[in-house]
Amino acid sequence: MPSKSTKTTAKKTKTTKTTNKSKVSPKTTIKSASTSTVKKEVKKSVEKKDKKITYNTLRGMRDITPKNGVIWQNVYSVIRNVSNSYGFSYVETPILEQANLFIRSIGKGTDVVDKEMYLFEDKDGSKVCLRPEMTASMARSYIENGMQALPQPVKVWYHGQMFRHDRPQAGRFRQFYQSGCETIGDSGPVVDAELISVAYNTLRDLGIDTVVNINSIGTLEDRQNYIVELVGYLRSKRSYLSEESKKRINKNPLRILDSKEKEDIEVMEEAPQILDWLSPESKKFFTDVLEYLDEAEIPYVLNSKLVRGLDYYSNTVFELYADDEEFSNLALGGGGRYDGLIEQLGGQPTPAAGFSLGLDRVVMILRKRQEKLEREGQKPVEEKKNKVFFAQLGIQANKKSLYILEFLRREGITVYHNLAKSSLKAQMEMANKIGATHTLILGQKEVQDGSILVRNMDSGIQEVVDQKKIANFVKKILQA
């Protein structure tokens, strides 16, 4: 990870440096404004000439490097397995969308739309934006592709980059990765519970135990009634609220519920609870969801202050937090039901629910844990396995190498190699560095014999193996 700042260095060459020094050397002691300006201008031009232009990632964006690649692939693989086994189909949608899609669905007045969207004009003047989340895109895709004609509900999963112009922070980036599931076309509470179960178990399979925070914000009608009541209460306590929350009374009163300000927390203790304002149907729905969770043995906490910032949610809302003090402030995922969204975006009235996981945060936790283990001297699991390196020597062997590698690959065998190196010594060094337990050596002699030399890197014992039998021989090594 970038523990240090990115280096955007303009690299001066040595020659530049020396020229600079001599140009600015104190020999020239004549004090005159004009000469010193001239000196500086000369210095500038010399420097600029030799400066290498370097490029770096934009703020809040980052590379996934080979060092972290393994862990990301592992995360993807777990997500794929879990999502597929619950019957979700893989989908993708474009990163660039019409801006209005998000403005209408997420809602004006939310920070995501008002402050954080990567919004710009396309060449034809239309407003487009980098997607800040996936649910609206998926709803659009459902309508546009006529998925109401598919057996309902349509269950999909995805992963991809989202963009929000936020100030970067621990576990927060401007380009961030989300993976999630959406179930569109079924209004049953079991759908909500299943989604929570998928989210919960995905994280559990990755080795992260979580606690589900859950709440119901009812239907739009429930919520409107509640907001009237809440605003009334807040106005009566206005003078006790924080400055920030005073502004929120009109703009976004629900947000005051989860404020972290001391004053606000005190005021909110007496505030009306949304659960008391749910219609009987909403209440029933919520208790049903909870019963499913109980049966599934998924740990959850009722959190009446959980509201979530996107307008399209209705009834169930939830967030998952790591059951680990070190990371307890970061939501690893969240979601909820959004029964009104498809209709709002121009489709048939269609119930739906979904969740997404913040993969950057998941990876961050996994990486920190791995680093901790490494500090304690434990080898990563990967390095404990047997690894095979292939080395070649001489032109004939070198030319034959690609054939052998492909032959082994078809047998499902992974071999590390560096065909660009010619000296055996250099290849042995490399084999050692990557932690190979065995090295296959193909030289002039072996090409003629139709054999391959197999060296055990620990014992140094070498065996001559017939090329025809090499695949099975290597398989045995890798299985051991």
Added chain:
RNA sequence: GUGGCCAUUGUAUAAUGGUUAUUACUUCGGUUUGUGGUACCGACAAUACGGGUUCAAUUCCCGUUGGCCACCCCA
């Protein structure tokens, strides 16, 4: 968007208002030709950018950019 801390090679570091900016690791090459781990030799590689103060700035000051962290918000 607001605030705090920070910025020297790929990584981790040392030093200084004034000769060639330290050291280690990594990378690359070598210590004679078909054998790695150790040892030895060598090479590449940095003061984020812009401006100011100064005879002289990597060092002091300001701005910008970026990083870390918190708020806001969210995943």
